[in-house]
Amino acid sequence: MIHPASGFRGTRAGVTEGTGVSFETEDQGKALPRIRVSYWCAKGHETSPVFLKLPEDQIPLIWDCRRCGAPASREGEGAAAAEGLDDGYKTHLEYVKERRSGQDAEDVLAGALEKLRARGVLPDELLRDP
Template identity: 45%
Template sequence: MAGGNAIRGSRVGAGPMGEAERGEVAARVFVSYYCANGHETRPSFAQEAGLLLPELWDCPRCGLPAGQDHENPPTAPKVEPYKTHLAYVKERRSDTDGAQILDEALESLRGRGLIR
């Protein structure tokens, strides 16, 4: 039997009074956020946070950003495709530049007698 003396269904910090010994819960306000797919999310915030509410919230269903305006939800961010190191090099250099650099490197190696 694993767990030793633990009582099933209990958690650390749970005493005979339960939540009452932790103090009063702060007043909450629920704010609706809407994503481009029409999902509504209603996270709760402390009422004291009133003016510090986030402008955008991530939709837990689809991951798109959600805003408070139901009629005009924020658009999905543009996702750039993954680029390899070679793709970045090809952006900086043309094929003729690459061939010239390769020829210079090969001549340097031939001059040192490392290749024929």
Template identity: 40%
Template sequence: MARGNAVKGTRLGYVSLGETEHGEPTPKVSVTYWCQNGHGVARNFASDAQEDVPSEWDCPHCGFPAGRDRENPPVPSRVEPFKTHIAYVKERRSESQGQELLDEALRNLRARRGQQES
């Protein structure tokens, strides 16, 4: 009985002297992620959790994926195909062609509206 109490007391003493009294005993590593637009995002991770440090991080500025290699940022794979298509169309068509298409679209729209209203 006396023995049991002694062991218990030692354990409690050990716990009270634990690392929590010193705040954060675990050293941190700062990892910077770089996105394709040159944004740097610094993140802190516990140094003993290196395996948990993700290789990519979403850039909070533009939403692009950011990687740890500044020279080779990850290529965004989640870019909406719609945006790419618009950029492609803009590159392909001259301004006048674009204006023609716009006019035609407007004419069609007005014609359709006219039909619906009449």
């Protein structure tokens, strides 16, 4: 058992200030200042993570976009859009569209629906062509 007057307390590093051994200060538990920094990817998505208020040179210049995964910069929306993506992040659907035509997709879908109907998962009248 830990003695209640022990100097060791469960505090999270870097989140509060005034967490020394003496807990008698008035500002104990005061939140550290934070800043929100905006980043824009080439597709124009804005990502705004929150950082501790640090010197400008310690805040990252590049951050991954939360929507598309592409690198995002702090230069501003116009600068990020001008850079463009040459061979960046692609979604699964984009890769599929590169490999298959629209007619291929229709054929695959029709085959999958027929298999489901044959197993009795889909009723015959559901999604039938008129």
